[in-house]
Amino acid sequence: MCSNYNEIANIPLFIWEPVSRKQGERNENLVQTIDLPATLLSYFQLEIPSDMQGVPLQDTIRYNRPVREYGLFGLFGAEVNCTDGRYVYMRAPVDKEKRAYNYTLMPMYMSSRFLPKELKAAEIAPPFSFTKDCFTLKVEAPPFLEKPFLEYERQTTRLYDLQSDPEQRQPVENAAQEERMKKKMVELMKQSDAPSEQFERLGL
Template sequence: MEGSVKRTKDSGKGNCRPTHRWRQDWVNRGFLDEEEKQPQTVTWDLAMEFLDLNGDCDSWLLQIECFDPHEPFFTQQSYKDLYPHTYAGPFFDWPPYRQIKEDDPEGAREHIRCQYAALLSMCDRNLGRLLDKMDEKNMWEDTMLIVNTDHGFMLGEHSWWGKNVGPTYNEIANIPLFIWDPRHKLAGETRNALVQTIDLAPTIYNYFQVQVPESVVGKDLENVIVNDIPVRCAAVYGSHGGNINCTDGRYVYMRAPDPDNDNLFNYTLNCSHMCQGFTREELEGAELTGPFGFTNGYSVLKVKKIKPKTQSGQLNMGDFLFDLKQDPHMEHSIHNEEAEHMMKKHIVEIMKENSVPEEVYVRYRLRKE
């Protein structure tokens, strides 16, 4: 086909990703030979077009989701040149999700961090386009701006690559969040209150003076922005089926499931894993259940999870407890019965507030009452 790009069967294989993914990615790169063609740039171009058309109007919402910085860490050479380094190993800009191995290429850690930094610089440039546009249209006077992301990524910290497989260290869980609220015009200040991404929805609802639906469990952050008033004493987070993680800002506790309990279920009306549909075996055992507080009055399918061969799951590496005051980099898990009891109590209370199904308490060896 005219315009197609030929690659050898080993092209890009150093990225260590499942075959269909790295091959498709490698084909795509042949067509992304200019920055203007990359999906991130196209997304930001459309965002700038939206602001040109609607920036002077009232009561609009624009969410810019560019997916980057995300592996594979693919950028044009001009960004790579910002981070010169020496690396003689195989092609590598798409790290696997696993622990670092002794036979990983020499210098891989520095190399992948430079590749990531290059992509982050591209993100910075495009974010700068938005800030310039807000300057140009004097939008700072009446437009809220929220800059955040969904998770971090391990680039060799704690001897791990990636996410969602090993422990959810703060490099993954403690994400950037910047908010400009034109009602208060506070800039260059830091807040210490414990907040989560679930708080963004009620914050936006209240900014637009829209009543927050009862099913929304997050907290409006206006008082955090103004006076750093806490909205919660603890937060729970993690990956489905993996450790239940909890922090109160001082401690991080990671509660592992019972390794002998495989009663793990999806509660959903979307009969699909991320990359493939549910199997016949999964659907044959499904039952309609609920509604729960988090399903907005709808009953949903309860489907026992059977891990697909192509989908990795979080490893059960046991319980962890970290004291962030003494160990901010989470390098040494400690034993502290009083702190562990307190964190388990936080977990149970938050689970109850969120209508967590009964079998989850059993699987994580937690007492509901």
């Protein structure tokens, strides 16, 4: 099953900060790639746009200060995941008939254009908080983006404890932790201005 497990999502980050000049140290704070642009802007004393969710990492590097408690990540059409660095909550779609949508101004896949039959049903969607007041095209995602590549029917909601199971081989049953992670997932999705149908697909 193709899911965004921690061995894919938790990529090593090697960073050199010229002021502190620290080297040969490990930092276990939870950061995301969205923090890198904010870090560069801050370093060069440039304004960080209000719709940028990333956080500068200078204090994390220099003083080991955390910048976030949770991170949100996932794969298009598959699970949406939330982590606090120890637990990873992988929320699978509960309504598998509810389609996912592309929101774009560039109707392209990795190696091909959208087909005319896909664009015939496209709608103009209102701006998101991060699209600079621009409208987008809302286009239903074709089935090949979700299956068989993602083995859509086999997706299940799972909770992993990375402390006791770093390879995510055995999901844990912990209702309190799952509820905590689910609430935080909803909060982060709202902060990211996720479309309403995504909440419906995930049963949130």
